[in-house]
Amino acid sequence: MSRSRTWFPSVALALVLFASSVIAEDVVVLTDDNFDKEVGQDRGALVEFYAPWCGHCKKLAPEYEKLGTSFKKAKSTMIGKVDCDSHKDLCSKYGVSGYPTIQWFPKGSLEPKKYEGARTAEALVEFVNTEGGTNVKIAATPSNVVVLTADSFNEIVLDETKDVLVEFYAPWCGHCKSLAPTYEKVATAFKREEDVVIANLDSDKYKDLAEKYGVTGYPTLKFFPKSNKAGEDYDAGRDLDDFVNFINEKSGTSRDGKGQLTSKAGILASLGNLVKEFVSAGSEEKKPVFTQIEDEVEKLKGSTTRYGKMYLKAAKNCMEKGADYAQNEIQRLERILEKPISPAKSDELTLKKNILSTFA
Numbered sequence: 001m002s003r004s005r006t007w008f009p010s011v012a013l014a015l016v017l018f019a020s021s022v023i024a025e026d027v028v029v030l031t032d033d034n035f036d037k038e039v040g041q042d043r044g045a046l047v048e049f050y051a052p053w054c055g056h057c058k059k060l061a062p063e064y065e066k067l068g069t070s071f072k073k074a075k076s077t078m079i080g081k082v083d084c085d086s087h088k089d090l091c092s093k094y095g096v097s098g099y100p101t102i103q104w105f106p107k108g109s110l111e112p113k114k115y116e117g118a119r120t121a122e123a124l125v126e127f128v129n130t131e132g133g134t135n136v137k138i139a140a141t142p143s144n145v146v147v148l149t150a151d152s153f154n155e156i157v158l159d160e161t162k163d164v165l166v167e168f169y170a171p172w173c174g175h176c177k178s179l180a181p182t183y184e185k186v187a188t189a190f191k192r193e194e195d196v197v198i199a200n201l202d203s204d205k206y207k208d209l210a211e212k213y214g215v216t217g218y219p220t221l222k223f224f225p226k227s228n229k230a231g232e233d234y235d236a237g238r239d240l241d242d243f244v245n246f247i248n249e250k251s252g253t254s255r256d257g258k259g260q261l262t263s264k265a266g267i268l269a270s271l272g273n274l275v276k277e278f279v280s281a282g283s284e285e286k287k288p289v290f291t292q293i294e295d296e297v298e299k300l301k302g303s304t305t306r307y308g309k310m311y312l313k314a315a316k317n318c319m320e321k322g323a324d325y326a327q328n329e330i331q332r333l334e335r336i337l338e339k340p341i342s343p344a345k346s347d348e349l350t351l352k353k354n355i356l357s358t359f360a
Helices: 001-004 009-024 055-071 087-093 121-133 154-156 172-188 205-214 240-251 269-280 286-298 304-321 325-337 343-357
Strands: 028-030 044-050 077-083 101-105 146-148 161-170 196-202 222-224
Touching: 001 325, 044 121, 055 077, 055 121, 055 172, 077 121, 077 343, 101 121, 146 154, 154 161, 154 269, 161 172, 161 205, 161 240, 172 196, 222 304, 269 304, 286 304, 304 325, 325 343
Parallel strands: 028 077, 044 077, 146 196, 161 196
Antiparallel strands: 044 101, 161 222
8 A cells, every 4th residue: 555655646546446346345236238248158147136125135135245255256156236227128138027036147158047045145155056066155254243142241231431232132033133234234333432332142042141131022122321231222213324323312422324423523512602702702812712612621521521622722723823724624634534544544534624613
């Protein structure tokens, strides 16, 4: 990556974005233009014909992506998919009348065999191995969900410095399996929040713990905030946004479903009026208001202390560098945020930008 500094910035950025798009998905996107070039050639191909609005397709998606990841290094086999809303003629050509339809195209053939098995990564891998003569194992995907045991439960869940959401599940439970990909996205969204833990417990394996917390059905979700380690029932919805909104409200975080900080992150309501007064004050009048902001920042506790220091730095720079400082700095930060940077750096710059916006 260090060599990219010698390239023209626009070329470097384009290559990074291209690389990101290639590695973001291990399932080949097939279209009218590339289908015959990819399928029926020198390798076998498993193709999912799907529709973006189809519920069964959405449920299959994480399993199919796991399949693609498992076979990405298998040169003799390709895992692909076709959006039938965008490529109706192509799907009609292969007799697709419902979604998802999964078909196997042998090497050198455009005569498919329909897949009729279970829609799990395990079953799909077994089918492709049989048809393609491969011996691929399911790729292990790292998880951001903390797996609890009898030994770790108290240490993690009852930690009064953490807000912990726990899913009590059973391995055989269909609803638990359906929730799993969404729950993983929740854990990923909050993985950079040190005070938030997204965890689960196998209640079949640890029945005593499940009974202790009144679990009678699966999945049962309970929230253990810093202030109440007896636990609270999670009664909100089970879509990604429902979970994200719940955690943000309960934990004072400001993340979206992709784990990015929102425009509200770092904003302190307690300093709002003082900042307005500071911005509207003349050069000499700003100093006593700055002193008041300092006094309020000293009262802050926990993570808000960090934000308070950012407010002070922004106010000080506004006094020293003039009225245009905040707006100019925001524009500079926005240019940096448009480039590929680390998640931690993105968080830091987003917080600065949000706080500066109150001074602009």
